[in-house]
Amino acid sequence: MNNAMNNAIVQVRGAVKTFAGVATAVDHVSLDIFEGEFFALLGPSGCGKTTFMRMLAGLEIPDRGEILIDGRDMTGVPPNRRPVNMVFQSYAVFPHMSVLANIAYGLKVTGVGAADIRRRVDEALQLVQLGGLEQRMPAQLSGGQLQRVALARALVKRPRVLLLDEPLSALDAKLREAMQLELVKLQHAVGITFIIVTHDQQEALSMADRIAVMEKGKVRQVAPPAELYEYPRSYFVADFIGKMNLFHGRASGDGAVAVEQLGEIKIPGNSSAGRVGIAVRPEKVKLFRDAPRPGFTAFKSTVDNIAYHGSESYVFATTESGAAIAATVQNESRDSKLPAVGDSIWCGWRAEDTLVLEE
Amino acid sequence: MDNWRKNPRVFWILSAPPALWLLGFFLLPLALIWAYSFGHKEGIIGIAISWTPDNYLRALDPLYLQIFLKSFWFAGMTTAVCLIVALPVSLAITFAPARWKALLLVLVILPFWTNLLIRTYALIAVLRTRGFLNAGLESVWDSVDGVARAVGLDGLGAFTPPQLLYNNFAVVFGLVYVHLPFMVLPLYAALDRMDRSHLEASLDLGAGQFRTFFSITVPLAMPGILSGVVITFIPALGSFLTPDLLGGTESQMIANVIERQFKSANDWPFGSALSFILMYITFFALALRAFFSRGRSAMDT
Numbered sequence: 001m002n003n004a005m006n007n008a009i010v011q012v013r014g015a016v017k018t019f020a021g022v023a024t025a026v027d028h029v030s031l032d033i034f035e036g037e038f039f040a041l042l043g044p045s046g047c048g049k050t051t052f053m054r055m056l057a058g059l060e061i062p063d064r065g066e067i068l069i070d071g072r073d074m075t076g077v078p079p080n081r082r083p084v085n086m087v088f089q090s091y092a093v094f095p096h097m098s099v100l101a102n103i104a105y106g107l108k109v110t111g112v113g114a115a116d117i118r119r120r121v122d123e124a125l126q127l128v129q130l131g132g133l134e135q136r137m138p139a140q141l142s143g144g145q146l147q148r149v150a151l152a153r154a155l156v157k158r159p160r161v162l163l164l165d166e167p168l169s170a171l172d173a174k175l176r177e178a179m180q181l182e183l184v185k186l187q188h189a190v191g192i193t194f195i196i197v198t199h200d201q202q203e204a205l206s207m208a209d210r211i212a213v214m215e216k217g218k219v220r221q222v223a224p225p226a227e228l229y230e231y232p233r234s235y236f237v238a239d240f241i242g243k244m245n246l247f248h249g250r251a252s253g254d255g256a257v258a259v260e261q262l263g264e265i266k267i268p269g270n271s272s273a274g275r276v277g278i279a280v281r282p283e284k285v286k287l288f289r290d291a292p293r294p295g296f297t298a299f300k301s302t303v304d305n306i307a308y309h310g311s312e313s314y315v316f317a318t319t320e321s322g323a324a325i326a327a328t329v330q331n332e333s334r335d336s337k338l339p340a341v342g343d344s345i346w347c348g349w350r351a352e353d354t355l356v357l358e359e
Numbered sequence: 360m361d362n363w364r365k366n367p368r369v370f371w372i373l374s375a376p377p378a379l380w381l382l383g384f385f386l387l388p389l390a391l392i393w394a395y396s397f398g399h400k401e402g403i404i405g406i407a408i409s410w411t412p413d414n415y416l417r418a419l420d421p422l423y424l425q426i427f428l429k430s431f432w433f434a435g436m437t438t439a440v441c442l443i444v445a446l447p448v449s450l451a452i453t454f455a456p457a458r459w460k461a462l463l464l465v466l467v468i469l470p471f472w473t474n475l476l477i478r479t480y481a482l483i484a485v486l487r488t489r490g491f492l493n494a495g496l497e498s499v500w501d502s503v504d505g506v507a508r509a510v511g512l513d514g515l516g517a518f519t520p521p522q523l524l525y526n527n528f529a530v531v532f533g534l535v536y537v538h539l540p541f542m543v544l545p546l547y548a549a550l551d552r553m554d555r556s557h558l559e560a561s562l563d564l565g566a567g568q569f570r571t572f573f574s575i576t577v578p579l580a581m582p583g584i585l586s587g588v589v590i591t592f593i594p595a596l597g598s599f600l601t602p603d604l605l606g607g608t609e610s611q612m613i614a615n616v617i618e619r620q621f622k623s624a625n626d627w628p629f630g631s632a633l634s635f636i637l638m639y640i641t642f643f644a645l646a647l648r649a650f651f652s653r654g655r656s657a658m659d660t
């Protein structure tokens with residue numbers, strides 16, 4: 001993680017954007033993004049990630065709220081006057097210009113001198129490892145190379161903030177993983193704030209310093225990856241990030257929750273009375289032959305199904321009360337003992353691993 | 360659809376009538392005119408096809424060359440003005456809200472629903488000495504004059520209506536009016552197909568609207584611009600009615616000369632030769648266009 005993270009470079013206050021005839025695309029979003037941060041926007045399709053990004057770039061005018069970049073109010077500032085650059089989802093590499101002309105374009109139009117352009121373009125080409133392809137036309141490039149051109153074209157402008165809208169979605173799995181690593185390395189090398197849009201949670205978790213999870217135009221939670229994974233605050237986030245055993249319940253207000261299909265369980269800490277979500281990660285669920293010692297929240301269950309995934313196996317069981325529970329078992333040795341389908345076992349987890357969620 | 364080779368009978372049955380029609384009413388008359396162009400008059404109505412190049416040589420006479428040049432000049436001016444007018448129009452339609460687009464496009468092609476002759480006479484009513492345009496000018500003139508007198512200035516004097524009809528201006532004006540839709544439609548098609556993210560990327564990279572227009576929009580719309588130029592230039596070059604009705608004696612185009620050969624001058628061989636020269640020029644323009652768009656697509660792929 002980068003160090004200089006006390007300085008908010010992007011400040012968004014109550015931004016709203018509604019398209020005629022569509023539900024609100026961005027709904028009262030307030031966010032601070034810090035200098036040098038690798039920030040990810042994560043959410044299902046249509047939740048407003050692109051719209052939010054376009055508002056930062058000035059390509060979409062918010063109906064309400066304000067956006068400050070580098071401390072400057074961006075209201076009324078056109079895209080070409082903002083200290084941000086964007087890598088478009090479709091790359092938008094100009095088809096009628098060579099790689100060189102594409103990368104130089106942003107410098108040329110702002111009146112940078114020819115010698116300076118040459119030097120900075122060379123630097124950018126080095127950075128994205130496109131040396132030797134300067135004279136190619138975009139139609140002669142692969143998807144990964146096009147993406148690098150788009151990246152170089154934005155980086156060469158030395159923006160304060162680089163916006164990347166699903167930059168890797170058009171690449172195959174292998175290239176994508178390689179580019180994820182490269183992007184992180186690149187960001188460390190140039191020290192520019194990166195804001196990346198993705199709907200691939202693995203991508204966000206592995207790359208970002210912090211992640212904002214969006215749903216229907218609202219930001220549900222902003223947190224570093226580990227915190228987001230281990231401490232999701234709402235039912236939506238818990239469901240969206242990773243695999244999760246999820247239940248609905250009603251908190252009594254004195255440290256217990258009546259969970260649908262499971263019965264009453266103790267929860268860590270306290271929760272005010274009312275409807276809550278209860279969740280536990282499959283890898284926190286342990287399997288026991290007999291009732292475990294106290295301190296575990298455990299249920300007598302029957303094994304329904306076992307899915308072998310190489311390094312781990314998923315065990316799907318049903319409790320006596322009819323709730324479905326999934327557990328992840330690490331295959332730590334070659335002869336790891338797994339229960340068999342139909343076996344009667346206990347599924348349990350440490351009480352402090354129970355997550356209490358906003359509904 | 361299946362390859363026609365698989366169903367030769369269906370293919371021949373379906374294509375025979377149009378093929379015969381084209382042969383009988385298009386290719387044969389064309390061949391006849393082509394043969395006439397190498398003939399000479401014999402008597403009052405007779406034409407002898409003697410394979411003489413005389414008619415083509417006669418077309419090289421400075422008198423006719425000048426008319427060809429003038430036709431080129433008119434058609435070129437028309438194409439240029441159409442392009443300059445059509446670019447903002449088609450841009451406006453492209454970026455109009457979706458529900459307005461259809462209506463705006465209908466407005467562009469609306470003139471086609473009226474006969475060309477009627478539209479041209481309507482233009483005469485607008486442009487003639489006592490026409491609507493001059494009447495409008497006169498009332499503006501008069502009120503300026505009135506105001507000037509009221510504040511004690513000399514005033515402008517009496518209004519002398521400018522001659523707007525029966526000159527080169529009237530012909531180009533009329534040609535632009537007739538051919539504008541031919542330019543707007545292909546331009547609109549090209550602009551509408553264009554990926555907007557290229558324009559946004561240009562803005563994002565720091566280019567202003569004008570820079571983006573000339574560096575990105577125009578090059579990306581070039582196939583549409585080429586189509587528009589060709590399909591405006593070719594019919595404008597062969598225009599007959601507009602120069603006939605709106606032009607003076609000095610603003611005759613080649614089609615007017617051709618018409619005279621077939622009618623009043625009764626010199627079909629020479630008229631045929633002129634027609635074919637016009638057609639060769641047209642082919643040349645189309646070949647140029649194909650050449651340019653080939654160059655572009657070679658670049659794109």
Ligand SMILES: Nc1ncnc2c1ncn2[C@@H]1O[C@H](COP(=O)(O)OP(=O)(O)OP(=O)(O)O)[C@@H](O)[C@H]1O
Pocket residue numbers: 019020022023024025043044045046047048049050051052199
């Ligand atoms: N120009 C527009 N006109 C009308 N509605 C729009 C427009 N752009 C976006 N929307 C709507 O706004 C909502 C948010 O769209 P947005 O593109 O921001 O989603 P997204 O999170 O980027 O989705 P995806 O992951 O599929 O790219 C969607 O419901 C979309 O239909």
Ligand SMILES: [Mg+2]
Pocket residue numbers: 049050051
């Ligand atoms: Mg999107």
